Amino acid sequence: MCAAHEEMDQIHESEVAARERIEDAEKRARAIRDEADKEAKALMAKAEHDAKTTASKMLSEIEGKKEEIEAGILAKTEQTIEKRNKLAEKRKDTAEKAVYKILLGEV
Amino acid sequence: MSGITSIIEIINAKTAEKEKGIIEEAEKNKQMKLEETKRKAEATAAAITKKAELQANSELIKYEASAKLKGKYKMLEAKDAQITDVLTSAQDKIEDIVGKAEYKKVLARLITDACKTLADNQLDLVLPKGHESHVDIAEIEKAVAQERGKKIKLTISKEDIRSKGGAIIRTTDGTRWVDNTFEARLERLETKARDTIASILFEEEDKE
Numbered sequence: 325m326c327a328a329h330e331e332m333d334q335i336h337e338s339e340v341a342a343r344e345r346i347e348d349a350e351k352r353a354r355a356i357r358d359e360a361d362k363e364a365k366a367l368m369a370k371a372e373h374d375a376k377t378t379a380s381k382m383l384s385e386i387e388g389k390k391e392e393i394e395a396g397i398l399a400k401t402e403q404t405i406e407k408r409n410k411l412a413e414k415r416k417d418t419a420e421k422a423v424y425k426i427l428l429g430e431v
Numbered sequence: 432m433s434g435i436t437s438i439i440e441i442i443n444a445k446t447a448e449k450e451k452g453i454i455e456e457a458e459k460n461k462q463m464k465l466e467e468t469k470r471k472a473e474a475t476a477a478a479i480t481k482k483a484e485l486q487a488n489s490e491l492i493k494y495e496a497s498a499k500l501k502g503k504y505k506m507l508e509a510k511d512a513q514i515t516d517v518l519t520s521a522q523d524k525i526e527d528i529v530g531k532a533e534y535k536k537v538l539a540r541l542i543t544d545a546c547k548t549l550a551d552n553q554l555d556l557v558l559p560k561g562h563e564s565h566v567d568i569a570e571i572e573k574a575v576a577q578e579r580g581k582k583i584k585l586t587i588s589k590e591d592i593r594s595k596g597g598a599i600i601r602t603t604d605g606t607r608w609v610d611n612t613f614e615a616r617l618e619r620l621e622t623k624a625r626d627t628i629a630s631i632l633f634e635e636e637d638k639e
Contacts, residue, residue, distance in 0.1 A: 331435045338439045342446035349450040353457035360461035364468035371472030372479065379483030386487045393491065394498045401502035405509040412513050412632040416520075419631040423521040423624045427616050428537050429544050 514628045518621070525613055529596045535565050538598060539574070541616075542566070545600035545609035546575040546583060553584045557599040559612075560591040566598075 425431045528534045546554060556566065568585050575583045592599055594612035601608030610616075617624075 334435055335438055335442070338442045342442050345446050345450055346453070349453040353453045356454070356457035356461050360464045363461075364464055367465065367468050368472045368475065371476045375476035375479035378480050382480070382483045382487050383490075386490055389491055390494050393495050397495070397498040397502045398505075401505050405506060408506075408633060408636055409509065409513065411636065415632050416513075416517055419517045419628045420521045420524065422627050422631060423518060424524055426620055426624050426627060427521065427525055427613070429540055429611075429616070 510629065510633060513632055514625050517628045517632070518624060521624075522613075522617065526595050529562075530565075534596065535567070538562070538565050538596070539567065539571050541597055541611040542571050542585075542600055543574050543578070545598075545611050546571070546585070547578060548609050549600060549602060549607055550579070551583075551602050551607075552581065553586070553603045555586050555588045555601050555603055555605075557588045557590050557592050557601065559594045559596065559598075562596070562598075563587055 528537065542556060556568075558566065566587065568587070572583050572585055586603075592612060594614055597612035597614075597616065599608055599610050599612060599615075
């Protein structure tokens with residue numbers, strides 16, 4: 325009778341220990357889940373932060389590009405104006421004569 | 432091995448298996464969550480940079496268009512300066528003829544043209560002060576009569592006008608007139624004159 329008791333006690337103790345181990349494992353699993361949430365949050369925040377930094381850099385870089393564009397167009401315009409002025413200079417006399425005639429009713 | 436030992440070992444083995452399962456499941460979930468988050472993070476980052484890229488491109492396109500427009504205005508200003516230059520020079524040349532033999536011919540033509548337009552038999556001429564000596568009334572009357580096939584009587588008005596040259600030709604009742612002073616002609620014909628200058632100076636290049 326005593327030996328049977330002892331055996332039942334041993335089984336009970338084993339079951340208690342097993343429950344504790346399972347509870348402990350569940351605790352560790354919760355910790356793993358919390359850690360996963362934390363890591364995911366940090367991962368997302370870092371990606372957003374990095375992307376925003378890249379975006380901001382991209383937008384600030386266009387100021388330089390704007391100046392480049394303006395300078396290019398201005399230089400091209402000046403070049404065209406100079407070329408046209410040179411050609412116009414040669415035709416001014418003809419134009420002047422034509423206007424003279426218009427204003428004095430010769431045409 | 433006794434029966435009790437065997438039972439305890441079974442309990443321990445099952446516990447270890449369950450324990451392992453719980454942890455493995457948690458690790459697997461963690462892995463899946465992190466992979467999913469990584470995908471979402473990449474998509475979010477791509478959306479942010481894409482938006483910035485589109486914004487930057489759109490700003491650059493707008494800026495380029497605006498710079499081109501500025502260039503066009505600059506070009507137009509340069510053209511306008513050339514046109515004004517020619518017009519001013521022609522005006523100076525016109526004003527320079529006053530008092531010279533050519534002015535007499537010019538004045539006669541301006542008066543004759545106005546007489547034809549007004550088509551009246553009696554007309555008054557209003558001239559700048561001192562310009563009467565440049566008008567040969569009889570010659571103009573003859574020229575107009577020849578063109579109209581009808582005689583005309585021209586009278587120089589006692590009034591005078593503030594003008595560098597030319598004349599106002601009006602009916603004797605003053606109801607109709609043609610202002611052929613240099614200033615009035617320039618005002619009337621400036622657009623035509625500018626268009627003519629522009630076509631002579633720039634037409635070939637504008638076609639390019």
